[in-house]
Amino acid sequence: MDVPTVGKNEVQCPHCGHFVGPASRCSNCGMRLEKRMGLKLLRLSAVVVAIGGLFLLQLYAKNRELPLITIDRITPVMNFATVRVEGVLESDARKLRSGSVLYVLDDGTGTLAVFANDVPAGKLPKAGSRIAVAGNLNVGAGNEVRMQARSVALLETPPVDDYISEFRLSDISAHQVDERITAFGQVSKVWKPDPGSKAPHKIVIEDPSGTLEVVHWLQEPIPVEVGDPIEVSGTVGVYKEKIQLKLWSAEDIQPLEIEAPVDAQRMHIGNITVEMADDVVIAEGILGPPKSIPGGVIYPISDGTGTILALFWDKNITGEERDALDEDVRICIEAPVVVYKGQLELVPENVGGFQVLE
Numbered sequence: 001m002d003v004p005t006v007g008k009n010e011v012q013c014p015h016c017g018h019f020v021g022p023a024s025r026c027s028n029c030g031m032r033l034e035k036r037m038g039l040k041l042l043r044l045s046a047v048v049v050a051i052g053g054l055f056l057l058q059l060y061a062k063n064r065e066l067p068l069i070t071i072d073r074i075t076p077v078m079n080f081a082t083v084r085v086e087g088v089l090e091s092d093a094r095k096l097r098s099g100s101v102l103y104v105l106d107d108g109t110g111t112l113a114v115f116a117n118d119v120p121a122g123k124l125p126k127a128g129s130r131i132a133v134a135g136n137l138n139v140g141a142g143n144e145v146r147m148q149a150r151s152v153a154l155l156e157t158p159p160v161d162d163y164i165s166e167f168r169l170s171d172i173s174a175h176q177v178d179e180r181i182t183a184f185g186q187v188s189k190v191w192k193p194d195p196g197s198k199a200p201h202k203i204v205i206e207d208p209s210g211t212l213e214v215v216h217w218l219q220e221p222i223p224v225e226v227g228d229p230i231e232v233s234g235t236v237g238v239y240k241e242k243i244q245l246k247l248w249s250a251e252d253i254q255p256l257e258i259e260a261p262v263d264a265q266r267m268h269i270g271n272i273t274v275e276m277a278d279d280v281v282i283a284e285g286i287l288g289p290p291k292s293i294p295g296g297v298i299y300p301i302s303d304g305t306g307t308i309l310a311l312f313w314d315k316n317i318t319g320e321e322r323d324a325l326d327e328d329v330r331i332c333i334e335a336p337v338v339v340y341k342g343q344l345e346l347v348p349e350n351v352g353g354f355q356v357l358e
Contacts, residue, residue: 072109076143084134085112085147086155088227093124094352103152104316104350105133108188108226111315113351116149127349128227130155168209168340170295172243176236183212183245184256187228203253205230208313208347209295215239216247222255229256264334270306277339283308283346284332284357287325299325301333301346309345311338316350330357 013026068084087107094102096115101124103114114133125131135149169185185205193199200215203224214232224230231254234247247253264280272281287310288300296313310333312322325331333354335346348354 070109071105071107071112074110074112074137074145076139076145078137078145079139081137082135082150083137083147084132085114086132087112087130089125089127089129089131091127091349091352093126093129094350095119095124096352096355101152102350102352103131103133103149104352105131106188106227112145112147114147114149114152116152118152120152125154169205169207169212170209172212172236172245174238174243177238179236180234181236181245182231182233184229184231185212187224187226187230190224190226203230203232205232208316208349212245213242214245214247216252218247218250221247221250222253224253224255230254231256268305269301269303269308272306272308272337272344274339274344276337278336280334280336281346282332282334284330287327287329287331289327290325297325298345299327301331309343310335310354311345311347313347317348317353324356331355332357 013029016026016029068086071085071087074083085105085107087105090104090106090111096102099117099119101116101119103116103125105112105114114135116133116135132153132155133147133149134151135147137145137147139145169183172181172183183205185207187203188206188211189202189204191202193201200217201221203214203216205212205214214234216234232245232247233252234245237244237246264282266282269283269285272283283301283303285301285303285307288302288307291298293311295315296311299310299312300307301310310331312325314322331354333346333348335348335353338345338347
């Protein structure tokens with residue numbers, strides 16, 4: 001029996017079973033036929049779909065919002081990772097000698113040094129400004145994690161002015177138990193107990209020297225948020241070997257109204273006086289032999305007109321910038337004048353607060 005040969009472009013009529021070539025109707029019964037898509041057309045359609053899919057995938061990847069993470073979740077193993085962080089500037093943004101801009105960001109869980117190659121138009125953001133940064137993390141000396149920013153955006157929120165503590169939180173000790181004191185700091189954490197719980201409310205305040213846990217059982221205290229500078233008065237206590245300050249009335253928590261910072265004055269060290277406490281000055285000089293203290297290091301700095309102490313807190317200045325400091329090195333320092341136990345000090349707020357001069 002002969003088997004009919006079917007050509008590559010022939011179709012079988014669904015009505016009479018007759019095989020016919022490319023046509024709109026069956027030549028045997030006149031039934032309308034559906035045209036079969038050609039193989040070349042199928043291949044072309046597949047290529048178009050594939051190219052379109054790749055384009056859409058690339059467009060999605062390019063415009064996909066980076067993950068927003070908190071600074072305390074950033075670790076050295078995240079080297080080269082691309083992330084997004086939002087927070088408050090711990091100090092004024094500062095242009096470095098290299099031409100890049102340094103932002104020291106605080107999101108309430110920690111601080112992160114962010115370096116950006118693009119200098120924004122107009123004035124750089126001030127301390128307390130809220131910004132969002134996105135970029136690549138990189139690990140420097142001592143496993144210090146930084147960010148090389150791709151973008152820096154100023155967020156539309158009310159600024160919070162920076163401040164200088166009247167005394168160091170690290171000075172509060174267990175020897176002051178049951179003593180009533182007043183402390184100043186910036187809120188770094190706020191914790192509220194579950195409804196019905198007998199646990200206290202907790203507020204952690206900080207200054208460059210350390211932190212202090214503030215606890216209270218008040219029903220309607222003055223609300224505070226991370227980043228707020230506040231004044232707290234209470235009784236010193238110790239709980240699980242940790243210093244606490246216990247508050248007893250709503251008046252024990254007061255927000256601080258801080259004046260806007262003024263431009264720094266360039267001065268000879270010999271002209272810096274006690275009356276200039278809290279003023280920001282710029283001075284140049286040669287570093288003397290260092291002295292280690294808990295949480296930092298102190299260098300005397302001299303310029304021929306006088307000598308003053310420069311205090312560098314480990315919390316604020318670490319890594320390569322800290323390693324560049326040494327005896328006989330000449331630096332330019334921009335910092336507030338601090339009077340501590342009758343001694344004048346310059347205390348840079350971050351790595352942008354000083355530059356090593358050649």
